[in-house]
Amino acid sequence: MNTFPAGMEADYDRIEKSKIISSVLFGNRFKSDQTMYEYLIEFLLVYTSAKDDNFVDGKMCFHNLTIEKKLSYYVEPRMALRRFVFYDKARKKGAINADEKAYQQMANILKNKMTGMTDEEKTEYIESIQDLFHGYAVVIKKRFWGAQALLPICPEFMLCGCDPTEKKRKASVDWDNDPISVDNKFSFDKRNFLARGGELYYLHLLQGLENQPDKKSILETLLNDLVAVQCAKISKMASFVQDSWEDEMGFNKDDLVQPLNLSFIPETAYKECEQYSVDELINYLSCKMHPINRMEILAKGVMLQILRMMSWRVEDVLGQEKRNWIVDMKGNSKGNSKETIKKVAAESYGNLESDFMTVLNKIARQMNISEEEIMTEVQKAKKDSLDIFRAKGKELQCIIPNKGSFERFSLSEDIIRFLVLALISPGEKMTLNMFLDKLYIHYGIVIGANEYKKYLKNNSELDSSLASSFIDNEQAFQNFLKETGFLKELSDATSIVVNPYTNILKEA
Numbered sequence: 001m002n003t004f005p006a007g008m009e010a011d012y013d014r015i016e017k018s019k020i021i022s023s024v025l026f027g028n029r030f031k032s033d034q035t036m037y038e039y040l041i042e043f044l045l046v047y048t049s050a051k052d053d054n055f056v057d058g059k060m061c062f063h064n065l066t067i068e069k070k071l072s073y074y075v076e077p078r079m080a081l082r083r084f085v086f087y088d089k090a091r092k093k094g095a096i097n098a099d100e101k102a103y104q105q106m107a108n109i110l111k112n113k114m115t116g117m118t119d120e121e122k123t124e125y126i127e128s129i130q131d132l133f134h135g136y137a138v139v140i141k142k143r144f145w146g147a148q149a150l151l152p153i154c155p156e157f158m159l160c161g162c163d164p165t166e167k168k169r170k171a172s173v174d175w176d177n178d179p180i181s182v183d184n185k186f187s188f189d190k191r192n193f194l195a196r197g198g199e200l201y202y203l204h205l206l207q208g209l210e211n212q213p214d215k216k217s218i219l220e221t222l223l224n225d226l227v228a229v230q231c232a233k234i235s236k237m238a239s240f241v242q243d244s245w246e247d248e249m250g251f252n253k254d255d256l257v258q259p260l261n262l263s264f265i266p267e268t269a270y271k272e273c274e275q276y277s278v279d280e281l282i283n284y285l286s287c288k289m290h291p292i293n294r295m296e297i298l299a300k301g302v303m304l305q306i307l308r309m310m311s312w313r314v315e316d317v318l319g320q321e322k323r324n325w326i327v328d329m330k331g332n333s334k335g336n337s338k339e340t341i342k343k344v345a346a347e348s349y350g351n352l353e354s355d356f357m358t359v360l361n362k363i364a365r366q367m368n369i370s371e372e373e374i375m376t377e378v379q380k381a382k383k384d385s386l387d388i389f390r391a392k393g394k395e396l397q398c399i400i401p402n403k404g405s406f407e408r409f410s411l412s413e414d415i416i417r418f419l420v421l422a423l424i425s426p427g428e429k430m431t432l433n434m435f436l437d438k439l440y441i442h443y444g445i446v447i448g449a450n451e452y453k454k455y456l457k458n459n460s461e462l463d464s465s466l467a468s469s470f471i472d473n474e475q476a477f478q479n480f481l482k483e484t485g486f487l488k489e490l491s492d493a494t495s496i497v498v499n500p501y502t503n504i505l506k507e508a
Contacts, residue, residue: 002267004207005071017034019373021381022362026313027203027265030306031195032383037124037138037397038339039306040299041149042198045158046262047223050051051074055257060155062206063262071262075160075252079183080106081158081238081246083131094144094164098175098182111242129237136234139193146186147193153295154227156242160258163187178252188258189444196263201306203265205281208274211240215278217506219294222285225504230291269313276442277305280401280422283380287501301418303392308443310389311352314359321354323453324444328400329476334501345408348446349399356386385415409445411477413484419443420486426503432478432487435497448474450491 001024003012015023023029035044051058055074058064063071080102085260087095111122124206136157139149144164150157151280157404165187173181209216246253284301287294315322326348360381364374390407393399397412411419424430429437439445446452449470456467481487481497489495 003064003264004203004267005262005264006267006391007068007070008264016108016367019369019377020366021058021360021369021377022384023268023319024365025359025381026385027200027269027310028196028263028311030197030200030310030388030413031191032199032391033193034195034390034498035139035149035193035323036303036392037151038149038194039198039201040295040302041152041158041342042194042196043202043302044071044152044198044223044227045075045160046199046202047077048155048158048227050257053259055253057386060224062209062216065206072259073262074257074259075188076182076257077160077162077188078160078242079095079154079186079256081156081242082146082148082162083323084146084241085150086131086137088130088139089134090145090148091142094166095194096173098169098173098199099145100240101175102182105249106241108495109244111469114338117127129241132234133238137155142455149193151292153291153355154229154238156235158227158239160188160260161191163190163192164443167412170459172374176467179249180255184256189260197306199262200265201309203262204270204274205277207265207270208278212278215282219278219282219285220284222504226285230294232318238476245477266313268318270309273305273312276308280305280442283425283499284418284422286503286505287421287499288504288507289501297414297418297421298395301422302416303396304398304443306420307393307396307398313443314352314355317359318355322444323348323355324440324446324451325349325352325450326446326455327409327411327473327477329410329447329473329480336470340466341473342408342465344469345410346406349408353386353390353460356389357361357382360385411445413480416480416486418483420481420497421499421501422452424499426501426506429496430496432481432497436474441500446470447477507508 001012003009011028015028020029024489047062048060049058050056050458051063051073058073065363083099083103084106087099097292107126110126110401112117114122114125115124133150136151136153138151139146146162146164149159152158165185172185174180191230236285245251246256280301284298302377312322326345328345360378364378364381369377390399394402396415398409398415399407400410401407420437423435424440433450436448436451439447440451446455447470449467451472452467477488478495485500486497487495488498
């Protein structure tokens with residue numbers, strides 16, 4: 001199989017020999033433990049990190065594909081900053097005695113930089129900064145303090161994967177004689193939580209930007225505005241905490257930076273949706289909006305785009321027309337049409353799940369996995385593919401209900417917000433019919449009767465008499481858009497969908 005980037009045959013062969021079906025299908029790799037926010041964090045971590053072993057070149061930009069070498073990136077784990085934010089609020093599992101000493105030492109370092117304050121006032125000030133930073137926590141769960149995560153509103157908040165390796169650290173960390181060991185004896189390459197899903201998303205964008213220098217430049221400008229401009233004050237504060245630690249402790253940054261290698265995606269896996277992803281990101285990131293809301297909705301939008309990647313890849317490998325996402329607008333339609341849409345949408349979603357299982361079995365047989373092993377290996381692959389698709393879809397409220405039967409596609413308020421801002425440029429508008437058509441083209445989303453009729457042309461087994469039931473479904477969607485402020489009714493027959501935000505790129 002050809003890979004992107006090229007020259008990753010050894011990595012692919014290793015995956016194939018290990019019988020990892022999901023990685024052969026989608027690329028290395030989607031993993032069930034990765035949270036929604038960690039997909040976005042990992043994507044932005046790759047983007048913002050240095051791409052060269054001088055630890056400087058390539059920051060805040062995409063990899064340069066004209067240079068023939070293995071794609072790597074160099075992360076700054078910032079364990080001191082993490083300890084400062086999470087240590088005192090987290091369970092102490094995974095921590096060692098040296099972490100407590102380092103935590104106390106950080107407090108002393110920061111206090112020594114404050115003047116004209118009592119010790120009590122200094123403590124209160126430090127605690128207020130910790131609370132401020134911790135307010136941006138998005139992944140806590142029951143993890144040890146070094147594996148928790150912050151909303152990536154600035155480069156300092158983009159924290160790489162970290163395994164506590166408690167037993168190893170107890171033996172190798174020597175706080176008194178080798179204090180840097182308290183920060184660099186973790187394992188940063190286990191990929192347990194930042195499991196490469198964000199890397200796969202990054203690679204599909206990188207491939208989509210090949211031979212498009214103008215769009216690449218625009219997207220880099222917008223991503224830099226997202227993470228380096230809007231929250232510059234928070235960035236400066238976080239950098240001050242980490243830099244104060246490194247300076248006072250005499251640590252060399254070269255001894256803290258960790259190199260990581262990108263893996264691969266199948267060369268033809270996502271080409272059909274890459275351009276859509278690029279254009280949608282450019283539109284969305286061009287909207288001038290509150291930086292926190294902008295980031296939170298982006299996390300959901302990126303996850304939606306990843307679900308599209310997975311869904312379209314499945315149908316591509318099966319060599320069949322894509323199964324469209326028939327959307328039930330949460331049963332808001334009335335009467336018989338409500339039950340009709342529910343049943344049709346549930347049947348559509350069920351067919352997609354069946355396709356996932358069919359393709360996993362197909363790949364398993366192509367890999368010559370024995371009959372004795374095939375059930376076990378397919379179940380492993382299901383956990384890291386279909387189960388991710390279902391779980392993340394439910395988290396986004398794009399698959400309903402959360403529990404129970406008749407699982408089907410729907411759209412939540414935040415996802416509708418992302419779709420409007422991603423498909424319509426800031427300050428622009430289009431008719432409702434045009435917007436529904438664009439949803440159909442970009443995502444295969446079927447809401448109204450017109451889109452259902454288009455879908456029928458490629459699916460003769462569907463019942464054309466059901467098309468009328470989608471009129472109420474479309475009306476429910478129209479009402480949703482109106483309630484969220486994206487719809488304007490010009491007349492009884494004409495409604496327009498509006499992106500009300502100003503364009504960052506057009507500001508003076």
